[in-house]
Amino acid sequence: MxxxxxxxxxxxxxxxxxxxxxxxxxxxxxxxxxxxxxxxxxxxxxxxxxxxxxxxxxxxxxxxxxxxxxxxxxxxxxxxxxxxxxxxxxxxxxxxxxxxxxxxxxxxxxxxxxxxxxxxxxxxxxxxxxxxxxxxxxxxxxxxxxxxxxxxxxxxxxxxxxxxxxxxxxxxxxxxxxYSARPFLIREDTSGLPKHILKEVIAYINDNLDKNLSLAEMSIVVRMSPHYFATLFKQSMGIAPHQYVIKCRVERAKHLLINRELSIIQVSQLVGFQSQSHFTKVFRKYIGVTPQVFKNTH
The missing domain is CATH 2.60.120.810 (Jelly Rolls)
Known part of the structure; x- marks a missing residue:
C-alpha cells in the first residue's frame, strides 16, 4: 500500500x-x-x-x-x-x-x-x-x-x-x-483551593446536581484548567471532584426519599442520574441498602 x-x-x-x-x-x-x-x-x-x-x-x-x-x-x-x-x-x-x-x-x-x-x-x-x-x-x-x-x-x-x-x-x-518531545515539569501546588473559590465551586455543584455536570464546566467556574482545579479540589476536600459530586447526590437523594412523596425514578433524575439502575447501584454502594428499602424504612 x-x-x-x-x-x-x-x-x-x-x-x-x-x-x-x-x-x-x-x-x-x-x-x-x-x-x-x-x-x-x-x-x-x-x-x-x-x-x-x-x-x-x-x-x-x-x-x-x-x-x-x-x-x-x-x-x-x-x-x-x-x-x-x-x-x-x-x-x-x-x-x-x-x-x-x-x-x-x-x-x-x-x-x-x-x-x-x-x-x-x-x-x-x-x-x-x-x-x-x-x-x-x-x-x-x-x-x-x-x-x-x-x-x-x-x-x-x-x-x-x-x-x-x-x-x-x-x-x-x-x-x-x-511522552512529549519537550519535557514539561508541571507544577503541583499543595495549598488547596482558596476558601472563597472552594465555597464558589461547592455552591455551583449543589445548585446543579440535577444536571450532567462536567469537570470542564466546574473548572471554568473557578477559572482554572481542569487538571489544576481537580488537583487543588482534592487537596482541599480529601476526595476528587467526581467523588464529591456523587457524595452530594446521594445525600440529596436521602433527603428527597425521606421528605417527599416522589418515586425512585423521580429522585434519581432530581439528583442527576439519567439511569435509575445506576442510581440504585451507587446508592446501595454508599448507604448499604437500595433507595426503595431506604424509602420504606424512613
Missing part, C-alpha cells in the same frame, strides 16, 4: 472507526464524546488494518498479551505485546498498518489536541506541545485508566461523563509529562 492511501479517521464522527473495524464497537462514549475525549472498546478476530491518520491523539490498549505484525518503513515486523503495553499515535501522524490473528479486545482512547492543551493550560506553554509516537511502551498507569473507564462505562455510559473527563485529564497530563 502506498502511503498516499492511508485512511483518515476522526473519533468525533461516530461512523469513522467503521472503516477499519469488521465488528462493531461493544462500548463507546456518547455521540460527540466528552468535551474532546472519546472512548471505544471493540473485539476483533483475524484483524487487518491499513495505515491510518487520526485527527486526535490515539492510545490503544490490548486487554491481554498478543502477537501482532506492524508494517514499519515498508517492512513487516513482529511484535509481542504484554497486558501493560500501549501504543500512542499523535494527532495528524500516520500509524502503521497492523495485523493479528487471535481474538482480542481493544480499548481505544482518543484525545483532541485542544483537550490536552486545556488540561494544563496555565502550567505550560501550550504552543510547544508535541506528543511522540510510541509503537510499544510499557505503561501500567495508562492501562489502569483504560480498564477503569471500561468498567465504569459497562455500568452506565450516560452517567459517566464526570468520571470519564476526570480520568481523561489525568491521562492528558501523563502524556505531557512522559
Amino acid at each position: 502506498q502511503r498516499s492511501q492511508f485512511l483518515r479517521l476522526n473519533a468525533a464522527q461516530p461512523d469513522s472507526l467503521k472503516q477499519i473495524l469488521p465488528k462493531p464497537l461493544i462500548i463507546s462514549s456518547p455521540m460527540g464524546g466528552w468535551n474532546g475525549f472519546y472512548f471505544a472498546y471493540h473485539c476483533q478476530t483475524d484483524y487487518k488494518a491499513p495505515e491510518t491518520c487520526a485527527s486526535q491523539h490515539v492510545i490503544g490498549i490490548g486487554t491481554e498479551s498478543f502477537q501482532a505484525r506492524l508494517k514499519i518503513n515498508e517492512k513487516w515486523q513482529d511484535k509481542l505485546y504484554t497486558a501493560n503495553d500501549v501504543t500512542i499515535f499523535p494527532a495528524q501522524q500516520i500509524s502503521p498498518a497492523v495485523e493479528f490473528e487471535q481474538e482480542l479486545g481493544f480499548i481505544v482512547l482518543c484525545l483532541e489536541p485542544v483537550f490536552v492543551q486545556r488540561a494544563a493550560y496555565e502550567l505550560i506553554d501550550t504552543d510547544k506541545i508535541e506528543i511522540l509516537q510510541q509503537l510499544q511502551t510499557h505503561d501500567p498507569l495508562i492501562q489502569q485508566i483504560g480498564l477503569a473507564l471500561k468498567r465504569e462505562l459497562e455500568i452506565s455510559v450516560i452517567d459517566s461523563r464526570l468520571y470519564a473527563e476526570s480520568a481523561a485529564n489525568m491521562l492528558a497530563v501523563h502524556l505531557l509529562k512522559r
Whole structure:
C-alpha cells in the first residue's frame, strides 16, 4: 500500500472507526464524546488494518498479551505485546498498518489536541506541545485508566461523563509529562483551593446536581484548567471532584426519599442520574441498602 492511501479517521464522527473495524464497537462514549475525549472498546478476530491518520491523539490498549505484525518503513515486523503495553499515535501522524490473528479486545482512547492543551493550560506553554509516537511502551498507569473507564462505562455510559473527563485529564497530563518531545515539569501546588473559590465551586455543584455536570464546566467556574482545579479540589476536600459530586447526590437523594412523596425514578433524575439502575447501584454502594428499602424504612 502506498502511503498516499492511508485512511483518515476522526473519533468525533461516530461512523469513522467503521472503516477499519469488521465488528462493531461493544462500548463507546456518547455521540460527540466528552468535551474532546472519546472512548471505544471493540473485539476483533483475524484483524487487518491499513495505515491510518487520526485527527486526535490515539492510545490503544490490548486487554491481554498478543502477537501482532506492524508494517514499519515498508517492512513487516513482529511484535509481542504484554497486558501493560500501549501504543500512542499523535494527532495528524500516520500509524502503521497492523495485523493479528487471535481474538482480542481493544480499548481505544482518543484525545483532541485542544483537550490536552486545556488540561494544563496555565502550567505550560501550550504552543510547544508535541506528543511522540510510541509503537510499544510499557505503561501500567495508562492501562489502569483504560480498564477503569471500561468498567465504569459497562455500568452506565450516560452517567459517566464526570468520571470519564476526570480520568481523561489525568491521562492528558501523563502524556505531557512522559511522552512529549519537550519535557514539561508541571507544577503541583499543595495549598488547596482558596476558601472563597472552594465555597464558589461547592455552591455551583449543589445548585446543579440535577444536571450532567462536567469537570470542564466546574473548572471554568473557578477559572482554572481542569487538571489544576481537580488537583487543588482534592487537596482541599480529601476526595476528587467526581467523588464529591456523587457524595452530594446521594445525600440529596436521602433527603428527597425521606421528605417527599416522589418515586425512585423521580429522585434519581432530581439528583442527576439519567439511569435509575445506576442510581440504585451507587446508592446501595454508599448507604448499604437500595433507595426503595431506604424509602420504606424512613
